[in-house]
Amino acid sequence: MENKNKKSFLERMGESQVWKSIIRSGVPRSRRQRMQAILGSVFLHLHPARIPKHAVKIGYTWCMGGLSFFLFIVLTITGILLMFYYRPTVEYAYTDIIDMTEQVPLGIMRELHRWGAHAMVLTVWLHMLRVFMTGSYKPPREFNWGVGVLLMTLTLFLSFTGYLLPWDQLAIWAITVGTNMARAHPFIGHEGPGASLLAIGDINLVHAGSDVRFALLGGRFVGEASLLRFYVLHCIGVPFIVMILMAVHFWRIRKDGGISGPL
Amino acid sequence: MTEDIKTTPPASVSPAEKDDNALGRRGFFRWMTVGWIAFSVATGGFFTVIVRFLFPNVLFEPPQTFKAGFPNDYASNFVDTRYKKKFNVWMVRDEESIFALSTVCTHLGCTPNWLGTENKFKCPCHGSGFRMTGINFEGPAPRPLERYKISVATDGQILVDKTKSFKWEKGEWENAESFLKV
């Protein structure tokens, strides 16, 4: 009896003008409605309406691509929330992070963000491993594999830029170690091979105050300027590029014939 | 195929399951309902908590309430300027009450001075004058000074709360929170 009422309620809702205007199809029960549900939704129509059978098996797909995307969204949301309580300056950065655990309501956002970021690195790697293991990079998907490699690199870079923001010893020294490599960049790093060749007369062009590391840090050492730079890169710069590449990545999946599979 | 779906209950899927139709339907609803309820509770909770997130637990701005000593610290018919600099408040005691007067001139926001000998507040900017009660009586100020919420804390000290102000022209000075009877 109860079930019946509910059903009729659902049905009545599905037939209402409001529902139809938003969702278009009714409660997806018929084949047509089920396809409509996918095609009519801006989010779901990333998927084709029909897919080969092995594509719904977790054992084949591992769902790692989807999870990576999901984590990206989770990290965006938690990241935005963290921005309310975090100020990227040498005065406040560290104490604001202390306050996350000490007094900020829902300070667990920091844990969600940090562990989510680590998890995303793993899911991206696993996704790549799965794609390799099933040989899915092979034609016609060569280009999309390349996009994927770039996305993976950017994921690492996102995580890397976020590493500095707590402004603790772990942060500053991980970034110092990480960016010290840029010193050794051939030609454009002041301790890299060839840097000394870039000189006009006795005037050195590439030195500690003008090389690629300097550009990254906004100074000779990790300092206030670096914190701001990494903050901007972490919150806006890199996510922006990632979003564009993700769009390409998803679109190419469809254009390259959907999920890979044996012919 | 399409017909089939239309005529059969939506949840039943494979021919093999058609036999225990009724059971399936019940199962469908039971599990699905439970699932959706739990899911909505959790996500709804999340969004509620996120709204809570917007309200910080502590503030680093100067406190808007402050303790201003005991009522007996104030002499009758006297304007106390102790809290002027730090909190922008004059503590005034007249015959029968104590009240906290804002130090912001209602003309253009300067800070008037208390002239004890002339028994008035005089604004140095454009010469507005206010009586001890805060009522304007000379110069360009359009309305009296504002008063702040005042009460007695549990330890007997006067508690001034600057987040709530009372305006004479709205008749709010009659409000019991705008003065402290002594």
Next chain:
Amino acid sequence: MFKNDERYWNIHQLNKWFAISSILFMISFVWMFIDDNDDEYKVYQRNFRQLEIQMAEVELAEELETVKNERVSYEEKAQEAQNILNSKKSLADSLEFRLVTLKGIFYRHNMNYQGQKSEIDALKYLVEKDNTHGLDHGEDHSAENRQTFDDANVLLHNYKLKKEATETDIANTELFIKEMNRDVKASTEELNRILADVQLVQNKLEKIDRKHMSFMNKVGDLVRDLPILDFMNPYYKVKQIVVPDIKYNVNFTQVPSVDRCTSCHLGITNPDFAEAEQPFRSHPNLETYLSSASPHPMTEFGCTGCHSGRARGTSFVSAVHMPDSDEEKARWEEEYDWEQMHHWLQPMLPSNYTEASCFKCHQKEAYINDADQLTLGLSLIEKSGCNGCHLIQRYQERRKAGPDLAKVSEKLNKSWTAKWIKSPKEFRHNTRMPHFFGQDNNSSPDMIKRNDTEIMTMVNYLFPNGKEVSTENDHRFMGDAVKGEELFNAVGCRGCHIVEPDEANMSDGISIESILKDHGPNLIGLGSKGSAKWVYNWIKNPSEYWPETRMPDLRLSDQEAKDITAYLRSFTNPDFEAMDDIELDKKQLENIAFGWLSKMNTEAFAKSTLANMSHDEKMDFVADKSFRYYGCFGCHNIPGYEDAKPIGTELTFEGSKPVDKLDFGYIHDIEHVNHAWFRRKLENPRIFDHGKESPAEDKLRMPNFGFSDLEIEALVTAILSLSEDEVSLKMHADQYVSDELVYEGRKLIKEFNCQGCHIIDNFGGQIVDVIGSAEFSPPSLNTQGRKTQPDWLFKFFNGPTTIRPNLQVRMPSFNMTDDQWNSIIRSFQFADDQLLAYETDHSISWGRKIKAGEKLASTDFGACDNCHFYGSTFPIQGAQAWAPNLAMAKDRLRADWIVDWLKDPMVIMPGTKMPAPFLPTTDLFEDDDASNIYGEHLIALDGDTTAMLEGIRDFIWAMKGQKDISNIVKQYFDENGYNFGEEESDEEDEWDDDEW
């Protein structure tokens, strides 16, 4: 299955999966929510609230009890007044009615008035505009406006009159009503006044105890702290104090400290909670700390400025509490799951070391009030010469801690010196000279040989040309040892020295008081050291041998010096004498020299250099290396090492050194916190070499001072105080002292141990224990700044004269510069808020007052001449009662002070024999023969005590006569001797009875 309805999964299964995962999701969310809301501080705040309620209920009961009887009568009174008022009800009602009517009328008039006024404001604008821009618009228009304006004004005036008339009516009526209600009001107020305290407690209970709340308030109280809703007006919330002047160092910058300690320590400023359980207990010293009246109010100093810790922490562990003891640690681990957050560099100071923080603001004081342990630690740093080897920027070395070795060959012989260097404590058990040798890392036979050789080279260097002291002519410098002992105890040597051969008698423990006693060395074993000649010469004039010494000149006569020398030489140390002489080992000499040479050069070079060296060159080379290795010049002046740099680690910010910068070596049974490391290091400076295979040149070399546990605790406090933490300039205590000289003076007072003999700032004067009676001890310097004229004091310091003729103890002549004396005088003056260096001479009022004074000082009354010298006139009483020469007063004392002094001498100098002078009261003048007894002048003063005292003062001031009586007194004692001291106690009683 093929060609099914395009499904793969069993939807039932998926639904189940969905339901299960959603439920898990919900559970995890709820868990997260709870986790986010179960803050520790809320638990404490809830408990505190319960405690407050309990206490308030007790208080309420008490208050009710106290007013139980009173309130009844007051209540009756109030009721009575009310009854009377009620009887006039009809009148009151008619008045009320009238008032209402009047207010209605007033409202109408006022409205008219206000309306008209706004009309006028508009018209005024037009007129004013016409006044300025009139030409543009033509005349008529403006005249028209003017006319309207004037008319309106007339109308306004009309309205105003009406309004004011009504106002007056209202005021009168109100006054009448008020008058009628006066009794009721007064009696109610009376009642309220009686019940004020009850009311206060009741109000409080209504606010915090749900039982006392109205229903809606109960609901509100419940709702305000519900999770999610608790952003609106929560009762339980994080409490914090932002302290802008106490900084937290984030390395790149300093940020204001944010202290959240009060979130749990809720009763910290409330003395009612003195007995409460932690964390609610109030601060044990609210007079000095936290309360708004104290010098360290909470809003300006916060908590972590002194206690350190993680200020922002809101839980027991995250605040980084640190246990005082192992037991406490175990208890915390049990109760709070305590563990140290290692990533916080400023853990809370164990309460034993809290004083370390005082130094942040009190850097210049010689004695830091209420911080005895820190003061002791800092004093020990200077006394032990820590800052000779360890640079401390903020606590610079003022002079070397040990004696000058430039002329040591005149003082000592080689054998003794070598043995002393090797083991000084064998000779003098409590010497501050530390043990370099025979320690953990240099006790192997090889190392002993090496060290002995090093010692011999150093001794060789200190005794150039082989000259050393001989005891041949000693008999010529020795007098009577028994007399010497008397003198030693009487003239003031024991202000700074002890003679205590037995270590067991000194186990009282060390404190800032006890170090006054052995400011100079413990004078034992002098018979086994050096020669009598040297001792004699030294006590005759210390600065001749060592210009920088702090030992003053007691102006001893030759005979006195000989007697004391004899006394001091009577102490010998046969054990030390019996010790084997230290031997030089030539092979070791080679080895050591080679070791040092090859450290900086190639081996070949080292070999050839060594081969070219003569024996003497080798000796000097090794001596040089040894001095530099052990850093002897840190504490001693050694010729040739005047500019040598200190050898130890800089300690300027040692208290803030991260733990990982401290080398724990292979010692693992130790807490990884800095104070544990410091403690262990001070207990055994070589401990962290344990297990290491370092070559002799690289071994740890900090010597062992043999510090006691108390000393170590004090030193650790001092080291912890050397921190990097900054406070704003305005927090520094010296911002409130106008004159740098004051601090300098205080330091000098400490350095020259003035407090060994005198009480200064209510501290010191330990010599009284030796002398036995305050009366015969050096005077208390209480109010010294107000007491003496600065220029007299300055002259006195430079050439002490006899002031108190009955004292055998002497003010010595100190070897100080004018700058230094000025500093000392300035610090006295500062303490008494008297900063004038030059003052107008006091002029005597020759009149009634001085005559009255003379009367009061005469034999009939004060009989000052009983004890005081009047110039060269001897007092009537015997020598034991002698007091300062009054003829000197006008040069020495400040006129104001004399009056204060005479009022009640005991207040200024407790224990003085000086009585307050008798001052007659007016009732005595009523006697018949009053004018005979008191004289007309005294009676005319009419019992004005101040005038009478001023009279005495002026009498003294006018006194003529010899001012410096040193010679007279000396002559007297030379003839008669100081033998009154022995029967002192008997005489004292008699004397007391006779006179007073």
Next chain:
Amino acid sequence: MLQTFKDIIDILSAPTVSFTLLTIAFPFVFPPTDWFEKIHRKFGICRLWTKPGFYGGMIAITFFFVVGYFDPNFNITLTKADNFPIILMIYSMFIAIWWSMYQAYQNDDRLENGLKPMEYNDPDDKVLVWPDLVYIEFIALILFMVFLIVWSILVAAPLEEPANPAATPNPSKAPWYFLGLQEMLVYFDPWIAGIIFPIFIIIGMMAIPYMDINKKGDGYYSFKERRIGMFIFMYGWVVLWLFLIVIGTFFRGPNWNFFGPFEYWDAHKVVPLNNVNLSEYIWVKMLGTGMPTNILLREIIGFIVLIGYMGILPIILAKSWLKNYFQEIGPVRYTFLMLFGLSMLSLPIKMYMRWLFNLKYIIAIPEWFFNI
């Protein structure tokens, strides 16, 4: 007993030993040729990719961690909040690789028997995305969110001392996913380990589809059909990346010294570093003369070795051993394959030259910051 086990593990996990063992074992685990395959089968290594192999592997890893948890020294590194992702990585990578190989072997068998791979479906046998795919994706997301929340509740995000440019922590480590690069820094100059290699890794990975022209194994798990490509990739991924991360996380202590997992991280530990450049070997040790002052002359041997390795070796290979392969893929692909392949191979080669001969640099021109 347990102590012996720990000691053995400590010894085994030294990079020299563990890396060698892994490298030697690797072709037998992922056999690239028939010969390896034969031994792979003969000694039953293939059983790693069966269910018992899975359980065995999981038990071994878990046992290692459990023992480590109760070891006072390993416990410190193991329970550091930031190291949890690495533990997660070890498990997830093992499970993922095992699962891929498990399916691959099944498919290999099917293919050998002329069957289609398991994933094969009739092109018409499709599934509608609603609800099957959407639903399981949704469930996966929820479960993952649950996992993330529980993780966040149980493990507090760490926060160390405030940043201090004057105090370098010892050891100071890069973020864990870059520890492989940091480990390479031990063997290569920063410009190679920090710049050239990362760039080669990114470009090389992007180039995989263009270099691997084996059309088989597309869209299903398989091993045999693409065993060489698989072998190279797995070696690079597992040994040269993941394994170096594990070493960097768990086995690198103060001063970047190696410490066995059960060893105490003693900052006093000193390891001799007497590394010699190739030019010093040649001129000083072999020829017994001093170093030539001309930099290029001094390093001439290094240049020859380098050119020989990167330039001539591929040509020789193309003419001999890889002749067929060269003809199959053409010169362009061959060049890139050799560039990336030899670069990758240079890492283990350099590691071994360091361990065996204390070789520091093949070309050492510190004057120009040019060391290889």
